[in-house]
Amino acid sequence: MKESVKHLLHGTRQAVLVTVVLMLICGLLFPCLLTGLSALIFPDQAGGSLITVNGQTVGAKHVGQEFTEDYYMWSRPSAYHYNVYTEDENGNQYYNDGTEFPGIGSGSNNYAPSNPALTERVEADIEAFLEKNPDVKREDIPTDLLTASGSGLDPHITPESAEVQVPRIAKASGLSEDEVRQIVENHTQGKVWGIFGEDRVNVLEVNIEIAQSMGIL
Amino acid sequence: MLQIIVTIILYLIMVIPVGIYVYHIAAGKHTFADPVFDRVDGVIYKISGIKPQNGMNWKKYALALLGTNAVMILLGYIILRIQSIALFNPNGIGNMEESLSFNTIISFMTNTNLQHYSGESGLSYLSQMLVITFMMFVSAASGYAACVAFIRGLAGKTKDNVGNFFADLVRITTRVLLPFSIIGGLLLVWQGVPQNFSGNVVVDTIEGVKQVIAMGPVAALEIIKHLGTNGGGFLGANSSTPIENPTIISNLIELYSMMLLPGACVITFGKMVRDRKREIAAAKNGGEAESELAGMGKVRRSFTVWMYGREGRSIFAAMGIIFVIGLSVCFWSESQGNPALADVGLSQSMGSMEGKEVRFGIAQSAMFTTTTTSFTTGTVNNMHDTLTPLGGMIPLLHMMLNVVFGGKGVGLMNMIMYAILAVFICGLMIGRTPEYLGKKIEGREMKLTALCIIIHPLLILAFSALAVGTQAGLAGITNPDFHGLSQVLYEYASSAANNGSGFEGLADNTLFWNITAGLAMFFGRYLSIVIQLAIAGSLMKKRFVNESAGTLHTDSFSFAVILVFVVYIFAALTFFPVLALGPIAEHLTLWA
Numbered sequence: 001m002k003e004s005v006k007h008l009l010h011g012t013r014q015a016v017l018v019t020v021v022l023m024l025i026c027g028l029l030f031p032c033l034l035t036g037l038s039a040l041i042f043p044d045q046a047g048g049s050l051i052t053v054n055g056q057t058v059g060a061k062h063v064g065q066e067f068t069e070d071y072y073m074w075s076r077p078s079a080y081h082y083n084v085y086t087e088d089e090n091g092n093q094y095y096n097d098g099t100e101f102p103g104i105g106s107g108s109n110n111y112a113p114s115n116p117a118l119t120e121r122v123e124a125d126i127e128a129f130l131e132k133n134p135d136v137k138r139e140d141i142p143t144d145l146l147t148a149s150g151s152g153l154d155p156h157i158t159p160e161s162a163e164v165q166v167p168r169i170a171k172a173s174g175l176s177e178d179e180v181r182q183i184v185e186n187h188t189q190g191k192v193w194g195i196f197g198e199d200r201v202n203v204l205e206v207n208i209e210i211a212q213s214m215g216i217l
Numbered sequence: 218m219l220q221i222i223v224t225i226i227l228y229l230i231m232v233i234p235v236g237i238y239v240y241h242i243a244a245g246k247h248t249f250a251d252p253v254f255d256r257v258d259g260v261i262y263k264i265s266g267i268k269p270q271n272g273m274n275w276k277k278y279a280l281a282l283l284g285t286n287a288v289m290i291l292l293g294y295i296i297l298r299i300q301s302i303a304l305f306n307p308n309g310i311g312n313m314e315e316s317l318s319f320n321t322i323i324s325f326m327t328n329t330n331l332q333h334y335s336g337e338s339g340l341s342y343l344s345q346m347l348v349i350t351f352m353m354f355v356s357a358a359s360g361y362a363a364c365v366a367f368i369r370g371l372a373g374k375t376k377d378n379v380g381n382f383f384a385d386l387v388r389i390t391t392r393v394l395l396p397f398s399i400i401g402g403l404l405l406v407w408q409g410v411p412q413n414f415s416g417n418v419v420v421d422t423i424e425g426v427k428q429v430i431a432m433g434p435v436a437a438l439e440i441i442k443h444l445g446t447n448g449g450g451f452l453g454a455n456s457s458t459p460i461e462n463p464t465i466i467s468n469l470i471e472l473y474s475m476m477l478l479p480g481a482c483v484i485t486f487g488k489m490v491r492d493r494k495r496e497i498a499a500a501k502n503g504g505e506a507e508s509e510l511a512g513m514g515k516v517r518r519s520f521t522v523w524m525y526g527r528e529g530r531s532i533f534a535a536m537g538i539i540f541v542i543g544l545s546v547c548f549w550s551e552s553q554g555n556p557a558l559a560d561v562g563l564s565q566s567m568g569s570m571e572g573k574e575v576r577f578g579i580a581q582s583a584m585f586t587t588t589t590t591s592f593t594t595g596t597v598n599n600m601h602d603t604l605t606p607l608g609g610m611i612p613l614l615h616m617m618l619n620v621v622f623g624g625k626g627v628g629l630m631n632m633i634m635y636a637i638l639a640v641f642i643c644g645l646m647i648g649r650t651p652e653y654l655g656k657k658i659e660g661r662e663m664k665l666t667a668l669c670i671i672i673h674p675l676l677i678l679a680f681s682a683l684a685v686g687t688q689a690g691l692a693g694i695t696n697p698d699f700h701g702l703s704q705v706l707y708e709y710a711s712s713a714a715n716n717g718s719g720f721e722g723l724a725d726n727t728l729f730w731n732i733t734a735g736l737a738m739f740f741g742r743y744l745s746i747v748i749q750l751a752i753a754g755s756l757m758k759k760r761f762v763n764e765s766a767g768t769l770h771t772d773s774f775s776f777a778v779i780l781v782f783v784v785y786i787f788a789a790l791t792f793f794p795v796l797a798l799g800p801i802a803e804h805l806t807l808w809a
Contacts, residue, residue: 010266015285017265018383019292019355022390025261027351030395031437035413037399038406038436048411048418048432048460057420060430062409062463065422072424076575084428096426104337104417104429106454108572110602110722112700113555114807118571123561138562143554146563147571150457150600156575158567195220197465198578211423 051204053217059204064155068096070132071173071214072207073165073184076144077125078152079109108148122146133168140164156200159188173214183209220580221548224469225541228476235477236484236525242392243365243485244492254392261387272378275754278366279747281382282359286326286743289355293348294322297340306341307416313339320731325352327742328360328624330442330449330595330717331708331734333726337452342414342433349449350438354398357445357625358389361482363746364626365389368486370753371633371654372493377757379750393478394444402440404470409463412436431460443474446624448595448717456585456598457574465576468598472585475594479622482629483536487529490654527772528654532632534777539621539784540591543611548583550608556808572603583608590615593624595717602696602704602720606807609720610800613707616714617792619673620784624715627742630749632780636771637666637752639783643769652768655761662752669748674791676713676737681705681795689729695722699806703799708734713741 038046049061059065064075066084075082085093085101093101111118125146130138145161162184170177187205191197211217241248262269273281297318301311313321317333324331325348334340340349362385369379406412411432418430435451439461442448448455456462456471525533554565568579577585582599589596590612601612615621620632637653641663644651651658684690684705693708694701707720712734719725725734770776 011281011284012288014266014383015281015288018261018267018386019285019288021261021264022355022387023289023292023347023351026354026390026395026441027347030354030398031346031350031412031434034399034402034406034437035434037403038412041403042406045406045409046412046436047415048413048430049409049463050418050420050430053423057418058423059420059428060418062459063428063430064459065428067424069424082428083430084422084426086426104431105335106337106431106452106458107335107721108454108600108603110600110695110720111571112602112696112703112722112803113557113569113571113605114698114700114803115696118555119557119561122558122563126562139564141563143558143564143567144570144575147558147569147573149574150572150598150603151452151454151459151574153454153458153460154574154576155459158575191220192465195223196469197220197576197581200575208423217423 051208053208058208061202061205062155064153065204066096067203067207069172071169072210073157073162073169073201073203074145075203076154076157077121077146077148078154079107079148080105080152082153106151106153108150108152133164135167136164155202155204157203159184159199159201162188162201162206169210173210175210175213179213180210183213218580221544221584224472224584228473228480231473232477232480232484236481239393239478239481240485240488242388243368244489248392250392250396257391258387261391262384265383267381267383267387269381269384271381272375273381274377275366275370275379275750275757278379278382279750282363282746283743285382285386286359289352290322290326293326293352294318296348297321297344300341300344302343305343305346305414307414308341310339310341313344316728316731317726320735322348323735323738324717325349325447325449326356327715327738328356328445328447328593328627329712329715329738329742330447331712331719331738332449332717333731333734335453336450337431345438345451346434350441353438353441353445353447353449354390354394355386357441357447358386358394360625360627361389361478362386363750364482364630365485367626367630367633367749367753368489370750370757372489373757374493374496375757377754379753379757394441397444397474398437398440401444401470401474402436405436405439405467408467408470410436410439410461410467435461439471440474442596443471443594444478446475446479446592446594448589450596454600456596457600459574462598465581468577468581468585471596472588475592475596476588476622478625479592479628480533482626483529483533483622484525486532486629487526490528491526494655531772531774531777531780532629532636534774535780535784536620536622536628536632538777538781539615539618540587543591543615543621544583544587547587547608547611548580550605551579551583553605555605569603569605569608572600574599586612587615589718590716591621591623593619593628593714593716595711597718600721601707601718602722606700606800606804609703610796612718613703613710613800614788614792614796616710616716617674617677618784618788619714627715627745631745634666634669634749635784635787636780637662638670638787639776639780640769640771642783643779647767647769649767649769652762653771655764656756656759657762661755665748665752665755669745669752670787672744673713673741676741677706677709678795680709680733680737683733684709684729687729689727693724693727693730695724699799699803702795703803706795706799709737712737715742
């Protein structure tokens with residue numbers, strides 16, 4: 001009996017000590033080491049790849065933003081409005097559409113393909129889009145532009161979705177369509193090694209260049 | 218299509234060196250990095266009072282695993298409950314509530330990583346590191362240790378020694394998980410995953426409004442999340458967010474990190490079993506054995522045998538076949554788009570893009586979805602709730618099967634349960650005593666195997682029945698009609714398979730869902746591991762039987778095919794009725 005109690009105590013001691021040691025190595029040492037190494041080798045990426053224009057931080061390269069002006073390119077719909085919000089003088093925070101901003105988040109509406117709420121949302125978005133883009137035919141709207149991404153933070157749209165917006169942007173911004181197309185092309189990336197991923201346009205980068213060409217930034 | 222094929226080919230090439238390395242670690246063989254690691258491990262053993270040479274029998278091993286995990290659960294729970302302290306907490310996060318803490322800690326200890334909280338608002342950086350990142354290492358190492366012990370039992374050199382749990386836990390952590398994580402973590406940072414301790418950044422956008430951008434030690438968590446087949450994200454939307462997964466390259470790094478080690482586990486199995494066969498042959502025939510083996514090779518000794526070992530190859534092939542079938546269905550279904558959206562005039566030529574990211578598209582989303590549920594990681598790069606019905610049925614089905622590569626070691630153990638079952642069924646058909654790996658399969662092993670196989674569907678179906686039968690359960694469902702049932706099934710399949718992905722629409726942070734999912738995860742993990750170790754312990758004690766003309770060869774391709782059929786038949790019998798009521802019914806109504 002005594003022997004087994006001794007064994008148990010010995011085993012427990014090992015279990016507790018190995019837990020504490022591994023917790024410090026894996027949970028503290030490893031993240032700190034990685035933070036140090038990243039700060040040395042990849043300082044920009046480790047800090048979140050923030051984009052600075054004229055000394056002011058305006059966004060991050062990999063995080064999408066919501067845009068509402070006609071002369072800017074629009075992103076895909078997002079249940080979290082890309083965490084873009086306004087603050088009134090009392091400190092209340094609202095999304096651009098006036099609903100309350102509950103704090104930072106990510107995700108989608110999680111509508112099943114058979115959920116009527118999905119078709120309602122898409123239908124409303126189609127009408128709104130056609131109203132602002134009278135030259136575009138309903139069947140020419142690319143799928144990605146009016147479906148929500150998984151993260152609600154997708155920084156990209158497809159080149160097709162950029163193309164259907166070109167006439168509207170040109171009209172509203174005063175730039176020529178070719179100038180806008182050139183800007184879009186500057187920020188379009190193809191598949192990696194021609195194989196992996198998809199062709200995509202970074203919306204924030206396009207809009208920064210549009211703003212610069214218009215002389216408002 | 219092309220990128221899926223290239224992705225798989227690259228995997229098949231990369232898994233070999235990793236498999237060889239892991240085999241060396243598991244079998245305690247010499248590797249090039251020993252001078253460094255021996256010293257590191259020596260220090261850890263000394264502090265913790267571990268004597269690595271002291272072997273354990275399966276009962277002691279299982280007890281050590283359970284005891285150590287219990288200590289980890291306790292410490293982790295305490296940290297979650299006091300995380301509001303001002304240590305690594307720049308965003309001022311509060312303490313976690315009891316039932317959510319219970320669910321979270323079970324979820325991470327069992328390698329499930331089901332998340333009923335959202336990382337941005339639910340955890341401080343201290344918890345993200347000391348609890349989440351830490352548990353991602355040790356839960357993976359625990360699962361792998363159990364699997365290594367299980368293989369040692371099957372490949373049995375001794376009658377009762379399956380190894381020392383503490384030594385396995387430490388060796389796997391320091392020699393496999395940590396070095397891979399440092400390299401992979403740096404690669405992820407290179408691609409743009411943040412790794413810092415600053416609070417969330419608020420910027421002024423060019424439209425004159427504000428945007429808040431998440432920061433934190435993301436890369437450290439991100440890499441072990443995949444390497445350890447854990448899956449719990451730093452942020453609510455997991456690897457679909459461009460913060461956790463900014464580019465297609467980071468997506469591939471994450472994809473391969475979750476695929477490599479489970480695949481390597483099968484190779485380890487094949488090689489350890491082969492070692493034992495060689496030893497027996499050598500002992501029997503002296504010098505002749507080697508030449509006999511080489512002679513056989515003229516006909517059958519191929520590259521794949523060298524890679525995976527004979528027995529490993531047929532298991533790997535069976536897993537591969539099921540994986541490719543699932544992937545094809547998922548990719549095809551997502552490419553078809555959503556007819557409901559086509560009806561309102563939105564072109565579906567790109568496929569179903571709701572819930573998917575532009576940079577990944579349909580192909581890499583389908584690949585990731587199938588992989589994350591086959592390798593029981595649970596990380597997502599698109600929202601599974603929004604998948605087309607049949608596209609969403611594949612992840613659900615693969616979690617129900619729970620044998621397609623599987624998480625750290627566990628998938629292999631489950632597949633061997635089915636292998637034993639397949640041998641048994643074939644044995645009945647040809648009227649021979651079933652044998653597997655040179656051991657007779659008898660009543661005790663069959664009873665334990667049947668028990669092990671039945672636990673999984675029992676957990677999923679019983680809890681689902683409970684949820685749809687109670688008000689508290691029904692309250693969580695957010696999508697109407699058939700899809701609601703799919704949400705419930707998915708939650709429990711994910712819990713019982715220790716996967717952790719979710720049909721995230723489910724409003725699951727309630728007392729009912731926290732407790733029931735927590736129990737499903739707990740039993741799904743520990744009951745299986747203990748039973749499987751018991752089977753290994755029972756097989757160890759038996760003598761090897763000589764191969765005869767009547768022996769069913771388990772190292773052939775035809776056995777792999779039989780295995781696939783056994784897996785599908787049992788899954789179909791068990792789960793087809795609920796699948797028909799969930800995803801299949803939704804598909805039929807949507808396309809009607």
